[in-house]
Amino acid sequence: MNIKKILLIGGGGYIGTQLAAELLRRGHGVAVLGRKQVPEYVLPRGVIYHAGDFSNKELIDSLLDEYEEVVHLAYATVPNTSFIDPLADLLQNLPPTVQLFSEIAKRGAKLILVSSGGTVYGEALALPISEGQPARPISPYGVTKLTLENYAHLYASTHGLKFICVRPSNAFGVGQRPFVGQGFISTAIASAIKRLPIKIFGRAGAIRDYLYITDVASGIASALESGHLSETYNLGSGTGLSNQDVVEAISPLLREMGFETQVEHLPERAFDVKANVLDSTKLHSHTGWNARVDFPEGLRLTASWLRDLHA
16 A cells, blocks of 8 residues: 555544544545634544635645645535525535646646535435436535536546545444534434434435444545546445434433433425435445444444533
8 A cells, every 4th residue: 555645625524533533544644624723623643734725725735735645525515504505505615626626636636525425416216326326416515516526527537637536425423513404313312312302304304324434434545545536436334214213223222321312393305305325336346445333333332422422
C-alpha cells in the first residue's frame, strides 16, 4: 500500500472524524479543512486541522499543493433545509465544488466525492438499488448532489480529473448527535431517553438502509485505496428498515435501561423517498470491502453511548 497525504474537506463532522481515524489506522497522513475555528467533533490525535472555507480559492490552492488525495465531504445543507430554500442549496454548494474540481484536476490529484446514496436515486425501480438504476432525485439536496457527480464526470472527460464517487447510505452509531436534522436512530433513542415522542412521518415512516459509522468510514477508505477511477460505488448494508422497524428494534434495549418508546405520527413529507436500500456488490467486488458491525450490535453500542451521554 502506498502511504498518502490526504485532505478531508468538511472532515470535521461525524463521518469525517471517523474517516480520519480509519485513514490514520491504515498509515496515511491526514489533514482536515473545516469552516469552524475549532472542529465540531474531536479529531483523532495526529490529524492536522485547517480552519477556513473551501470556497476560498487562495486557501484551497495552497492546500492542494500539499496533499496528494482529497476526500470531499463538505455540504452546507441537509435534505429538509434544502427543500425550504432550493436556490440557496444550489448556490452554497455547486460553485465552490466545481471550482474545487478544476483545481484538483490541474494538479493531477485524486478525488473521492462523497455523494448521497439516500437521495440521488429518488423512488427506486427495484430494491436493493444498484448503481445502474436511474437517478431521479425528488429533493433539492438530491438534485444538487447528482449535479456535483455529473460535473465530476464532466471534468474527468474534459480536464482529466481523477475521481471516484461514493454514495453512502444512512450512517449511525456512537458519536452521532441527535436532533440535528439527520440521523433518525440517534434522534429516536435520545427522544426516548428524554421521554419525548419519536416522530415518524407517515404510518411506518420511510424505509432506509442503515450502516454503522465505522463501516461507512472503512467503505470510503477502501474506495479511496482500491476503487476504480470514474466509478460510482454504493455503500450500504443491503437491508431496508422502516422508521417503525427501528423503533421496534430499539424498544427492548431502551426498556432494559429504564426508558419507554412512544411514537408521534406526522403527515408524510413530499421530499422523503419512500424506500432506499443500497446494493454494495460492486464496492465489495472492486475493493474487498465488507461491513463488520451488524445492526443489533450497532444499536446496542449507540443506545449505551447516548444513555451515558444524558446520564
